Amino acid sequence: MPTSSNNGPRRTLLLTGASRGIGHATVIRFSSAGWRVITCSRHAFPEECPWGAGPEDHIQVDLADHADTTRAISEIRERLEGGTLHALVNNAAISPKAAGGGRLGSIDTDIETWSHVFRVNFFAPIMMARGLIEELKAAKGSVVNVTSIAGSRVHPFAGAAYATSKAALASLTREMASDFGRVGIRVNSIAPGEIDTSILSPGTEKIVEQQIPLHRLGTPDEVAKIIYVLCTETSSYVNGAEIHINGGQHV
Numbered sequence: 001m002p003t004s005s006n007n008g009p010r011r012t013l014l015l016t017g018a019s020r021g022i023g024h025a026t027v028i029r030f031s032s033a034g035w036r037v038i039t040c041s042r043h044a045f046p047e048e049c050p051w052g053a054g055p056e057d058h059i060q061v062d063l064a065d066h067a068d069t070t071r072a073i074s075e076i077r078e079r080l081e082g083g084t085l086h087a088l089v090n091n092a093a094i095s096p097k098a099a100g101g102g103r104l105g106s107i108d109t110d111i112e113t114w115s116h117v118f119r120v121n122f123f124a125p126i127m128m129a130r131g132l133i134e135e136l137k138a139a140k141g142s143v144v145n146v147t148s149i150a151g152s153r154v155h156p157f158a159g160a161a162y163a164t165s166k167a168a169l170a171s172l173t174r175e176m177a178s179d180f181g182r183v184g185i186r187v188n189s190i191a192p193g194e195i196d197t198s199i200l201s202p203g204t205e206k207i208v209e210q211q212i213p214l215h216r217l218g219t220p221d222e223v224a225k226i227i228y229v230l231c232t233e234t235s236s237y238v239n240g241a242e243i244h245i246n247g248g249q250h251v
């Protein structure tokens, strides 16, 4: 049987939104430690990707679509050999902008956009976790929900729908830590600040200069490292936490 870097049986991670940014860094971090990583995103598996095992470990799904998400969960369950899942990382998210790239506030966000954002950023994480609860239970697994600094303060670029979806996901993490914790599954969240990915808006340099004590952006791997800790033994008594990864931007 293949083993991971801790010499135990090979562990499996299910990661949503793996194609870019923080998700991609997470694939690299876990794969390098010997984990099997099953990824989900709207696009097909990129043939040139050197990290995943291949298309058999990628599920194409639109997480904005409840029916498609339910279908994907059944497919994931079929692909989990031995019926165990050691970690679920709910990372996929969208952050729509107004035409011209402006911020969508609470007055100008139409309800369809608001609903779309909540389907991807909030409902998909709970659907995934509930749909895979037996497999997570069997492994005494860990769930990490990726929230945001925008969930706890008004952000100059992240819109109102995005911010409220992340605040809701932070509350959901608390609820899940209580409910899933009782069956041995730990649930935590990480709240990144300004991480060097394509989600950032022009003008972020000003935030870096004026609001981040460390005076620099974070890297996707600096986020992936903490996700890894939350999915492994080092954090065995951490449940219901939200870890800020933002160079001190929140202080």
Ligand SMILES: NC(=O)c1ccc[n+]([C@@H]2O[C@H](COP(=O)([O-])OP(=O)(O)OC[C@H]3O[C@@H](n4cnc5c(N)ncnc54)[C@H](OP(=O)(O)O)[C@@H]3O)[C@@H](O)[C@H]2O)c1
Binding pocket: 016, 017, 018, 019, 020, 021, 022, 023, 040, 041, 042, 043, 061, 062, 063, 064, 090, 091, 092, 093, 094, 120, 146, 147, 148, 149, 191, 192, 193, 194, 195, 196, 197, 198, 199, 200
């Ligand atoms: N970057 C930052 O500074 C920052 C700050 C705070 C929080 N975060 C959070 O960190 C997480 C990752 O951010 P990122 O910057 O790495 O994002 P990103 O580069 O925009 O990547 C988003 C990922 O989500 C997937 N995705 C989007 N819509 C989807 C859908 N409907 N169904 C399935 N997959 C979907 C995308 O894949 P496809 O396009 O292939 O579907 C992609 O892999 C997000 O939760 C974000 O809110 C990021």
